[in-house]
Amino acid sequence: MANSKIVQGHQARKRFGQNFLSDNHYISRIVDAIAPQEQHHIVEIGPGLGAITEHLLDKAGKLEVVELDRDLIPRLEDRFGNNDHFTIHQSDALKFDFTQLKNSEQKLRIVGNLPYNISTPLIFHLLEQRHVIHDMYFMLQKEVVERLCASANTKQYGRLSVMAQYFCQADMLFVVPPGAFSPAPKVESAIVRLMPHTKIQNPVNDADLLAKVVTAAFNQRRKTIRNSLKDWVAQEQFEQIGISSTERAERLTLNDFINICHFIENQHD
Numbered sequence: 693m694a695n696s697k698i699v700q701g702h703q704a705r706k707r708f709g710q711n712f713l714s715d716n717h718y719i720s721r722i723v724d725a726i727a728p729q730e731q732h733h734i735v736e737i738g739p740g741l742g743a744i745t746e747h748l749l750d751k752a753g754k755l756e757v758v759e760l761d762r763d764l765i766p767r768l769e770d771r772f773g774n775n776d777h778f779t780i781h782q783s784d785a786l787k788f789d790f791t792q793l794k795n796s797e798q799k800l801r802i803v804g805n806l807p808y809n810i811s812t813p814l815i816f817h818l819l820e821q822r823h824v825i826h827d828m829y830f831m832l833q834k835e836v837v838e839r840l841c842a843s844a845n846t847k848q849y850g851r852l853s854v855m856a857q858y859f860c861q862a863d864m865l866f867v868v869p870p871g872a873f874s875p876a877p878k879v880e881s882a883i884v885r886l887m888p889h890t891k892i893q894n895p896v897n898d899a900d901l902l903a904k905v906v907t908a909a910f911n912q913r914r915k916t917i918r919n920s921l922k923d924w925v926a927q928e929q930f931e932q933i934g935i936s937s938t939e940r941a942e943r944l945t946l947n948d949f950i951n952i953c954h955f956i957e958n959q960h961d
């Protein structure tokens with residue numbers, strides 16, 4: 693195979709998105725950003741060969757890892773298994789029930805250098821379980837981090853921005869270059885922090901409706917909302933919501949989308 697690579701005796705698997713962190717400078721910066729402490733209950737998704745795991749385990753009172761690749765499990769056991777505050781779950785994080793891990797007052801802190809191909813569905817899977825989550829730190833493709841954190845009127849702003857920011861405070865912490873990994877990915881990466889809101893400021897009744905409206909608006913990004921949202925809101929009704937029907941999706945703030953949802957919800961009461 694042209695692009696196969698052995699890292700610390702392990703054949704890196706492309707289909708599992710295996711790009712292992714190898715640069716100590718970035719490993720330290722990530723661990724410093726997470727700032728693990730004795731009282732924290734941390735869950736690491738995709739520990740791989742343990743580049744971050746080692747440092748988290750030094751400081752956190754409880755660390756659980758969720759790893760899909762069976763070949764990596766014995767290595768993680770050998771290296772960390774004798775720590776009584778360490779637990780391995782061999783599982784697909786996309787199907788994993790994180791709520792079952794919470795066994796005290798402490799909410800979970802989730803971290804991971806994620807396979808880029810599963811990052812968006814995984815974030816939505818975790819957002820469904822946000823009531824047990826204190827915060828999340830992910831290494832993602834930089835472009836995805838920019839989309840998560842984008843404000844209205846930028847080209848990165850879209851469905852991912854609106855939905856992530858409805859549920860969370862989203863901040864880009866820093867960029868990580870391809871050379872920090874082995875094998876090196878083709879794109880730049882960045883660390884994002886997602887902090888679920890303890891209370892959503894202006895909640896809708898049905899977040900699925902919000903998701904549908906936002907998806908429809910951005911699927912036809914270049915069209916006016918009068919067109920893209922015509923299944924829900926008639927042209928003259930936009931005035932009642934306080935939004936011009938000739939706007940395009942990328943000019944609407946999260947609050948505008950929430951107000952559109954409130955309007956639709958009230959109509960069906």
Ligand code: SAH
Nearest residue numbers: 708711712713738739740743760761785805
């Ligand atoms: N955290 C390590 C490894 C990053 S590579 C480091 O920074 O060096 C991504 C890791 O996620 C790999 O260990 C891969 O096997 C694992 N992985 C891939 N898909 C997964 C899934 N669906 N659920 C859990 N882990 C997964």
